[in-house]
Amino acid sequence: MNEIEQLLEQVTDHVRTSVRGYERRGRPLPGPVDTGQITRAEAILGFALPPLLASLYTRVGDGGFGPGQGLLSLRQAVLGYEQRRSSGWRWPEGVLPVADFGCGMDACVDCWSETGQVLLFDPNPGEPDLAWSVDAPSLAGWLHGWLDGTAWFCEESELGEECDLELAPWAEFRSRI
Numbered sequence: 001m002n003e004i005e006q007l008l009e010q011v012t013d014h015v016r017t018s019v020r021g022y023e024r025r026g027r028p029l030p031g032p033v034d035t036g037q038i039t040r041a042e043a044i045l046g047f048a049l050p051p052l053l054a055s056l057y058t059r060v061g062d063g064g065f066g067p068g069q070g071l072l073s074l075r076q077a078v079l080g081y082e083q084r085r086s087s088g089w090r091w092p093e094g095v096l097p098v099a100d101f102g103c104g105m106d107a108c109v110d111c112w113s114e115t116g117q118v119l120l121f122d123p124n125p126g127e128p129d130l131a132w133s134v135d136a137p138s139l140a141g142w143l144h145g146w147l148d149g150t151a152w153f154c155e156e157s158e159l160g161e162e163c164d165l166e167l168a169p170w171a172e173f174r175s176r177i
Contacts, residue, residue, distance in 0.1 A: 050116035092176035133167035
């Protein structure tokens, strides 16, 4: 079993065994999507989803689990991308919002990067150049941080509520708008 297969099993086990992870607001999590839905989403977006992200949707569930308020459903992620691309903010091509952290902050996957780099979009500074940071160099690493409780967004993290988050700016922002 390769590393990605192990990670998918860990996420699935965590979602199934975690009371908070398995049910949100008293509702069971949605089931997985089929590969046809992934294909349709990719056609609308104009780019492919990283294999790990597609596998989360097709093997674990259609959102509701994971960091922040949980992964967006595939439909919400596609709609979010379309809305942001047509909004006043200059939204980078190939960057898909995948999780809502509240206060306007979103975790996004750079679908053009080989590793599915995870970016944090925080519009609160008010400047597009300051809104983008690298949250994790890979989607796999981001998920590992969630699973083991070491990521900044985890309640169990040593950083806690009082952390002054200092993420590296995303250098590719200007070249992608």
